[in-house]
Amino acid sequence: MIDLHRIIKKGIRYASILSSILFLFSLHGMAKPDGEKGKGDIKGMVIDAATKEGVPFASVGLYIESGKVVAGVITDEEGRFRFKGIEFQEYYVEISSVGYTKKTLSKIFPSAENPSIDLGTILVERDVKELEEVEITAEKPPIEYQIDKKIVNVDQQITGKSGTAVDILMNVPSVTVDIDGSVALRGSTGFMVLIDGRPTILESSEALQQIPANSIENIEIITNPSAKYVPDGTAGIINIVTKKDKKEGFNGIANANIGIDRKYGGDLLLNLRKKKWNYFVGGDFNRRYFPGHTEGERITIDSDTFFTRYSGETYSDRFFWNFRGGIAFNPSPKDGFNLEFNYGYRERSRQSDLDYEEGSTAIDTLNRYRSVNEHHFDMDFWSVNFNYIHEFAKNHTLSLQISSRNRDIREYSVNFLADLDGSITSGQRNTEDGPANVFQTDLQYSLPIGLKGKFETGYQSRIGKSTDDTKLYEYDTLLGDYVYNEEFSNYTEYDRDIHALYALFGDQKGRFGYQLGLRGEYTYRTINSSVSSDEFYIDRFDYFPSGHLSINLENDQQIMASYSRRIERPRSWWLEPFITVVDAFNVRQGNPNLLPEYVNSFELNYRKGFGKNFLSAELYYRITNNKVERVQEVYEENIMKTLPENVGRDYFFGTELALNIGIRKWWKADMSANIFHYIVEGVLQDEPFYQESLNWNSRMNNNFIIKKDARVQVSTRYVSATATAQGTREGFWGIDAALAQDFLKKKFTATLQLQNIFETERRETISEGSDFRNYNLDYRYGPIVILTVTYRFNQTEQKKRNRGRSSGGSIPDDDF
Numbered sequence: 001m002i003d004l005h006r007i008i009k010k011g012i013r014y015a016s017i018l019s020s021i022l023f024l025f026s027l028h029g030m031a032k033p034d035g036e037k038g039k040g041d042i043k044g045m046v047i048d049a050a051t052k053e054g055v056p057f058a059s060v061g062l063y064i065e066s067g068k069v070v071a072g073v074i075t076d077e078e079g080r081f082r083f084k085g086i087e088f089q090e091y092y093v094e095i096s097s098v099g100y101t102k103k104t105l106s107k108i109f110p111s112a113e114n115p116s117i118d119l120g121t122i123l124v125e126r127d128v129k130e131l132e133e134v135e136i137t138a139e140k141p142p143i144e145y146q147i148d149k150k151i152v153n154v155d156q157q158i159t160g161k162s163g164t165a166v167d168i169l170m171n172v173p174s175v176t177v178d179i180d181g182s183v184a185l186r187g188s189t190g191f192m193v194l195i196d197g198r199p200t201i202l203e204s205s206e207a208l209q210q211i212p213a214n215s216i217e218n219i220e221i222i223t224n225p226s227a228k229y230v231p232d233g234t235a236g237i238i239n240i241v242t243k244k245d246k247k248e249g250f251n252g253i254a255n256a257n258i259g260i261d262r263k264y265g266g267d268l269l270l271n272l273r274k275k276k277w278n279y280f281v282g283g284d285f286n287r288r289y290f291p292g293h294t295e296g297e298r299i300t301i302d303s304d305t306f307f308t309r310y311s312g313e314t315y316s317d318r319f320f321w322n323f324r325g326g327i328a329f330n331p332s333p334k335d336g337f338n339l340e341f342n343y344g345y346r347e348r349s350r351q352s353d354l355d356y357e358e359g360s361t362a363i364d365t366l367n368r369y370r371s372v373n374e375h376h377f378d379m380d381f382w383s384v385n386f387n388y389i390h391e392f393a394k395n396h397t398l399s400l401q402i403s404s405r406n407r408d409i410r411e412y413s414v415n416f417l418a419d420l421d422g423s424i425t426s427g428q429r430n431t432e433d434g435p436a437n438v439f440q441t442d443l444q445y446s447l448p449i450g451l452k453g454k455f456e457t458g459y460q461s462r463i464g465k466s467t468d469d470t471k472l473y474e475y476d477t478l479l480g481d482y483v484y485n486e487e488f489s490n491y492t493e494y495d496r497d498i499h500a501l502y503a504l505f506g507d508q509k510g511r512f513g514y515q516l517g518l519r520g521e522y523t524y525r526t527i528n529s530s531v532s533s534d535e536f537y538i539d540r541f542d543y544f545p546s547g548h549l550s551i552n553l554e555n556d557q558q559i560m561a562s563y564s565r566r567i568e569r570p571r572s573w574w575l576e577p578f579i580t581v582v583d584a585f586n587v588r589q590g591n592p593n594l595l596p597e598y599v600n601s602f603e604l605n606y607r608k609g610f611g612k613n614f615l616s617a618e619l620y621y622r623i624t625n626n627k628v629e630r631v632q633e634v635y636e637e638n639i640m641k642t643l644p645e646n647v648g649r650d651y652f653f654g655t656e657l658a659l660n661i662g663i664r665k666w667w668k669a670d671m672s673a674n675i676f677h678y679i680v681e682g683v684l685q686d687e688p689f690y691q692e693s694l695n696w697n698s699r700m701n702n703n704f705i706i707k708k709d710a711r712v713q714v715s716t717r718y719v720s721a722t723a724t725a726q727g728t729r730e731g732f733w734g735i736d737a738a739l740a741q742d743f744l745k746k747k748f749t750a751t752l753q754l755q756n757i758f759e760t761e762r763r764e765t766i767s768e769g770s771d772f773r774n775y776n777l778d779y780r781y782g783p784i785v786i787l788t789v790t791y792r793f794n795q796t797e798q799k800k801r802n803r804g805r806s807s808g809g810s811i812p813d814d815d816f
Contacts, residue, residue: 054079648682
């Protein structure tokens with residue numbers, strides 16, 4: 001069993017070390033200066049001189065004439081700051097933020113006659129420097145580390161420019177991606193994907209593989225969200241903020257890409273903003289073809305020991321297109337309407353041509369044959385979203401969002417075994433079809449209380465329905481064709497309704513901020529299947545509390561502690577109460593009695609700015625109850641069955657460090673490392689088990705400015721091995737590089753990308769039980785080479801966004 005005493009001792013020791021470091025950082029400048037006793041205050045608002053928008057998270061320092069630091073604060077989301085309870089004497093203020101020139105305001109003198117000083121609007125200029133012949137314009141860093149989330153600025157991630165959101169996430173902290181594009185957030189595949197703050201009907205990894213990188217403004221990674229947000233996803237939220245609604249007048253951007261091995265694509269985004277109206281329309285298409293290799297061995301033990309070895313080529317082909325558009329209307333400064341639509345198509349196919357040999361310890365001869373597999377998946381999906389927001393007063397709002405999301409899946413797989421002379425000896429053909437739809441309503445109310453307090457409450461409903469029609473056809477050697485098998489053919493209906501209420505209250509008192517939240521959800525779910533007369537249902541109420549505490553220290557330092565409870569609901573096909581034949585060697589079965597995973601997540605975050613550089617450090621501890629594992633067991637001789645089971649608990653205890661630094665004027669780097677101790681324990685096939693591993697992954701993104709309007713980016717990453725309930729998954733490393741060159745005053749940009757340069761990205765797994773052992777290795781051929789060309793027209797400075805934009809985009813920050 002797990003040694004909780006040992007884990008707690010480790011946690012106390014690590015927390016003590018971090019607390020000591022934070023205390024040493026905060027000592028400098030905490031003392032109050034001598035001056036006339038009094039209680040004055042100074043406030044102001046920092047504004048971008050070009051866009052006229054507030055500058056969030058800028059560092060504001062308060063000094064006396066000697067240069068001694070009196071206090072330091074961070075501006076809020078709108079650029080506001082305030083110093084309270086200061087002595088009556090003369091001060092000066094320094095304002096600094098990444099990408100802006102430093103601003104100094106002097107001769108500020110609160111007194112008994114004038115205790116409150118309002119500096120009003122303070123304009124700060126973008127920072128532009130010259131280095132020999134190289135023109136360097138201030139840009140957003142590739143990754144911004146805010147106290148409660150990470151923001152990936154996609155335009156700065158040129159190594160993933162031609163790909164999808166998955167290609168961007170390969171080189172960002174907290175995230176790992178395997179060779180099939182499956183994403184894990186801090187070691188867990190249980191996370192929620194939002195697009196412009198709204199859920200998607202697609203599975204998380206599918207959604208990320210569908211969205212072109214060129215259509216994304218930024219990606220927000222929130223590992224401990226508040227009770228305001230949908231609690232699905234044990235590891236947190238990945239929010240995709242798409243490009244739209246940004247420029248005045250008519251403007252747009254177009255991209256086209258082409259690469260080796262049948263890779264090509266393109267996208268277009270057009271926007272028209274005029275007075276109270278804004279229109280946008282966009283489209284994209286992409287094809288990605290990946291040749292690769294697989295090999296492995298399977299051993300099963302019964303009265304004898306049987307083995308099967310295989311090796312051969314694999315091919316993965318993906319194609320998708322998408323069309324979207326929207327209208328925003330602002331009839332008054334306090335009202336905004338927004339209507340958006342999206343329609344797309346996704347197609348994915350996998351093929352393999354493998355050579356097999358099988359035998360047993362009792363027989364000297366080997367049976368050799370060929371196995372050909374083809375799996376095809378295609379899907380139409382569409383959604384409509386409506387939003388209305390009314391502002392009674394500043395930050396006092398009422399909003400209504402209604403959305404309908406739909407998909408229709410068609411899937412089939414074909415597998416046959418053939419003698420070495422090509423004669424088919426057996427085969428299966430599986431088909432699986434089914435539509436799904438979700439209708440969602442969100443009603444949200446926000447009320448400011450006092451200077452910085454805020455109360456929020458809301459109601460949300462999600463009404464979902466899906467069907468699944470599965471058919472199996474087996475090859476008849478006499479007929480030379482596939483014949484329908486009713487025994488393994490099934491029809492399933494899946495209905496789920498979720499209704500939720502939430503409330504939050506937060507406030508800021510001097511350096512300290514806090515937020516407390518509670519969300520209650522009622523779930524009613526039914527499953528009906530043609531293979532069973534029983535109706536499997538859930539009638540359950542859940543609660544999801546959250547808490548956040550923040551402290552702003554001197555010298556651009558912040559600390560935040562947070563807690564949240566979240567849920568990972570089983571996927572629909574994990575609940576199917578029947579056996580589905582996958583191929584000649586594998587079957588799968590669902591579990592309608594599968595319980596959802598519940599997670600309790602704790603975090604302690606620290607952020608320190610050093611001018612334009614910064615350090616981020618995080619401690620996290622996560623406990624998952626009802627841990628779900630896809631368990632393997634012997635079904636028949638040389639045939640394995642996979643089914644999901646609640647096996648027990650798992651524990652993550654780790655730290656994540658990130659540093660963004662300018663090494664030279666022409667060389668900037670952001671580095672991160674995630675180290676965690678992983679434990680999974682429970683009961684598997686009536687036997688207790690315990691597995692643990694020390695896991696780590698690291699990344700380093702290097703950005704080099706090599707000449708005027710040209711830059712190079714080199715990204716490296718390593719993912720260590722990790723334990724699973726039945727074995728291990730080995731580690732891997734990879735290197736990507738890209739060269740970007742601007743032309744015609746940045747109207748054109750050409751980007752050459754190289755991914756998986758040394759063909760080192762692979763998936764290698766071992767799973768074993770009392771009567772079996774499986775080994776598998778998969779990898780794709782590299783390097784992947786793609787050229788992307790970008791054209792921009794009528795790209796003017798960004799103007800202040802209107803009220804209608806608030807229907808989508810970035811998830812609003814909570815006030816802590």
